[in-house]
Amino acid sequence: MALVVKKFGGTSVGDIDRIRNVASRVKTAVDNGDDVVVVVSAMSGTTNRLVEYCRSAAPLHDAREYDTVVAAGEQITVGLLSICLQELGVPARSFLGWQVPIHTNEVHGAARIEEIETGNLRACIDGGRVAVVAGFQGLAEDGRIATLGRGGSDTSAVALAAALGAERCDIYTDVDGVYTTDPRIVPRARKLDRITYEEMLEMASLGAKVLQTRSVALAMKYGVRTQVLSSFENKPGTLVVSEDEIVEQEVVSGIAYSRGEAKVTVVALKDRPGMVAHLFGPLADANVNVDMIVQSASEDGRSTDVTFTVPEDDLKRAVKVLEDARGDLGYRDLVYTGNVVKLSVVGVGMRSHAGVARRMFDALAEKGINIQVISTSEIKVSVLIDDEYTELALRALHTVYGLDAVNEPVAE
Amino acid sequence: MALVVKKFGGTSVGDIDRIRNVASRVKTAVDNGDDVVVVVSAMSGTTNRLVEYCRSAAPLHDAREYDTVVAAGEQITVGLLSICLQELGVPARSFLGWQVPIHTNEVHGAARIEEIETGNLRACIDGGRVAVVAGFQGLAEDGRIATLGRGGSDTSAVALAAALGAERCDIYTDVDGVYTTDPRIVPRARKLDRITYEEMLEMASLGAKVLQTRSVALAMKYGVRTQVLSSFENKPGTLVVSEDEIVEQEVVSGIAYSRGEAKVTVVALKDRPGMVAHLFGPLADANVNVDMIVQSASEDGRSTDVTFTVPEDDLKRAVKVLEDARGDLGYRDLVYTGNVVKLSVVGVGMRSHAGVARRMFDALAEKGINIQVISTSEIKVSVLIDDEYTELALRALHTVYGLDAVNEPVAE
Structure with a gap:
């Protein structure tokens, strides 16, 4: 029985049907005997709308209030996913950043995770329930909500996997893995089964925007085995791992x-x-x-x-x-x-x-x-x-x- | 210098322009030397959309998750109003239910306020800032968000006014006060300057839906002078007070x-x-x-x-x-x-x-x-x-x- 953190981005939870689809993917993992912690982003479009509200209220605005507004997006998704999981008979409960709590510094709008207390999550998991955690947000030292900046949900997922000592962190996206190069340009591009953290970092920072650079760096630091896979197709993706997990290393990966x-x-x-x-x-x-x-x-x-x-x-x-x-x-x-x-x-x-x-x-x-x-x-x-x-x-x-x-x- | 709690409902904060209008009304009070605590509802339409999401996720759903989802509505408004206030040069900060905290029982979806800690709000007010509090929500004993049920923002406002010993609680609505009867039917109906709690209770529970019955009962219990007034026009409304504040009592008020x-x-x-x-x-x-x-x-x-x-x-x-x-x-x-x-x-x-x-x-x-x-x-x-x-x-x-x-x- 392995503990796996699974992260689903905005398009994967874009409407109730898609959230239901996520719930059934999680159920499959639970039925296979895994303990699961799910991290979700806001429904696609929601964050943009909330950001636009803030800009329209004032072009230059207090980052703490911005964080309060924008964090509402993930709050909505965790509740809805928990409801959908329960509807499938999977016990689940939602956790907001401040409920975990995920402690961050006070750099509102682009905060860094400083510490994750795992007691509440552990109690939930040990009670046989799926913990559904709001990505992208935490609790700053000033007692207010802090967001990690765009793409921060990947970072939340990897950080939770590290804190919980998870077997793996699965990042579900709208692509099915990391390719040797852009398949739209090179039809013979191949999906990679494995890639090292270092390579992934170079690929990510060079525009192969599958994983946030920050989350890859974090995965590397804590040795979190991270899989990039499709939230719509049911097949393995690309595993981002340390070099010694890759037996036959190609000279060039991508x-x-x-x-x-x-x-x-x-x-x-x-x-x-x-x-x-x-x-x-x-x-x-x-x-x-x-x-x-x-x-x-x-x-x-x-x-x-x-x-x-x-x-x-x-x-x-x-x-x-x-x-x-x-x-x-x-x-x-x-x-x-x-x-x-x-x-x-x-x-x-x-x-x-x-x-x-x-x-x-x-x-x-x-x-x-x-x-x-x-x-x-x-x-x-x-x-x-x-x-x-x-x-x-x-x-x-x-x-x-x-x-x-x-x-x-x-x-x- | 009086402390006044001002509550604005969903239509009063229906879009950014209206939120700006609320901010300028609050600024007027601040400029007049009042200390102000503002309580706001979700932008009109938001709560309905969130409730519909939950229903669509599962007809029967966990009330704790429902509360998590629906409370996001007020969370968005408090942040935006704080930004608009700051933009007008009025120092302000938002408070979610759990940040005050407003303690409730665990009857999720229809919780009752049990205790309000006032330390954080006091510090904010004493620091010369407007506290913008999310209505309708609190923190249940289980550490999760609880909502007070529909119309709960009126109750939040009155309860905060009671806890803070406020001079008055102003409830801004889309009508300009309480009338002797329905002006749509009786053109000669008059707006009342004052009405007693007891009368207001009877009027409210009989369909003159200006104030939530629960909030009137609470105002009566704690003697909170409550004013119903228009958020769009700049004139006094109807003051709901105890009997001894009404000098010339009519036999019939409405x-x-x-x-x-x-x-x-x-x-x-x-x-x-x-x-x-x-x-x-x-x-x-x-x-x-x-x-x-x-x-x-x-x-x-x-x-x-x-x-x-x-x-x-x-x-x-x-x-x-x-x-x-x-x-x-x-x-x-x-x-x-x-x-x-x-x-x-x-x-x-x-x-x-x-x-x-x-x-x-x-x-x-x-x-x-x-x-x-x-x-x-x-x-x-x-x-x-x-x-x-x-x-x-x-x-x-x-x-x-x-x-x-x-x-x-x-x-x-």
Whole structure:
């Protein structure tokens, strides 16, 4: 008899019929002998409506009141799911964040979980009941409701699984798992049975938005085995686990991409100590989200070129900041372009395999694709290319790293 | 500097613009130097939607989960009103039932308030802030949210006013006060400046649904001066107070009516001890709501006729119960009719004035209206008449008791 935490997102509980469907999935697990704790989000659309209410009441509003309003969404779902479970003959009761309690810090609107008291939940589980817990919310030290920020229900689920020492945390979504790459672009993309936390982190932060980055980091920290699976189909998903649970490690597990990037090059920046901090300080102050950074020496050896990427939406602001600081920074020119895409090849296996990057560069060269920027980490190689080559590049790399599904003939 | 509790119902907070309007009314009171505690209901329509969700999830559902779901309605309003107050520069914070806390018993769905801890509210008020409290909800002994049942926000407001020793409890509604009778029927009806608790209780329970009966009873018990006034117009309403606050007491304060009644007469019931209990026991078991009861001796002196009224909707059920029990009760006949109305003349002044009933009977006789049943209490005389005479009778009585507005010529 295992304890499993199951989390269902907004679309999975979008109306009463879907909540009933969730209840019957939970019942199946209970009938199989599992102890179950369910974490749910607000019904889809509800949170947006509540957020809109707050904005309409005042563009800048007290985050504590915002939290009070928005937390009502999950409150509604936990009650309704408990009713649906009871209707199926499954004993169940709802828990709001303050009833568990899930203690958070006082950063309302984006709080962090600090401690989860498990006594009330344990009593519920030990009494043979399913505990239905409101995701996304907790009790701050000031005695008020705090929300964890968007996507916080994944984090709630993983944190509860860690606190309860659960066997597994199942995250039900509208996709059926994690793929080697986007199946809409690469038809031969495969669903992965397993992926490591580290890889999942890279995939998640790169736009394969299946799991919240924060929840993956938490799962990794506490070693919570986390499964991503479909709430509409009845089949296993992708298990996110530690490296040693994966026996035959592929060199590359998946290829992520992130569209809507822009590239900025600061040409002939005077090369003196502290200049880079000088450059990025004002950008950070202006909330420009800087990603890849590459620095290279200029021809004259006394100045340097710095290239970095920002989200396309931040480009205008970034350029303005740099132009304003031109006198201070003393660079010669500013070159920028939008419409670029970041491709990343991810895999813990590449740590022990040379030549991963090399194969990537070869494959792209063969297709005549120009690489604008390169950046590498221990388990990732990222390149920046022109957006129009996205599909071509993804398909080429997917084949080169042997990720294509075997049940479909590979046409060269 | 007085402490005032102000309660705004669902239509008064029906959308963000109306919530803003409430905020500016509260600001006016604060600017005048009052300490204010605001109690709000859910935005109109919200509670119905949440109740419908629960019903749709399961026709018979756990009242504790129902309470969790439905209490989300007021939770949303308190947050939004606090934001709107802050936007107007009025410091404010929201309190949910469990944050006050307002302790209730465990009768979920129709809980009674048992105790209100005032420390948190006092700290808020003493800190110069408006406390915005969710009506209709409290914290049950089981640590879960309990709701007070429909209309419970009036009760929350009065109970808070009592616990805090407030100067006054203002109940804002969509009418501007309590009238001598229904102004839709009697154009010369007057708004009352003051009315006693006892009179208000009779008026409220008789269908002048301005204040919840329960909240009036509570206001009377704790001597909470309660004002009924419009949330849309800026003028004084009707003050519900104890008798000694009313200097010139009218003999009759108002005339209430209750349509949709039915009359049942059990003819020639054997007159023996306990027979009446025998008659009404099965009706109570069948949840038939019996109101006026009149008993008279039969011609033979050995049997009795019993007449009573029930809501028209309960008539069928009442008749079935009595027919089923005919063998047991041993009556001769059962006579019943719907389509009757109960008229009640109400006034604490009638305790010291003879002839109030007499004037009523005379006035009705003069208009040729037949009185079917009469029932009296210390401050009320009620009669049952045919529904088609309702308007005629109301207008006649309104004139007879000198209630007509003086600023309009009285046409005889």
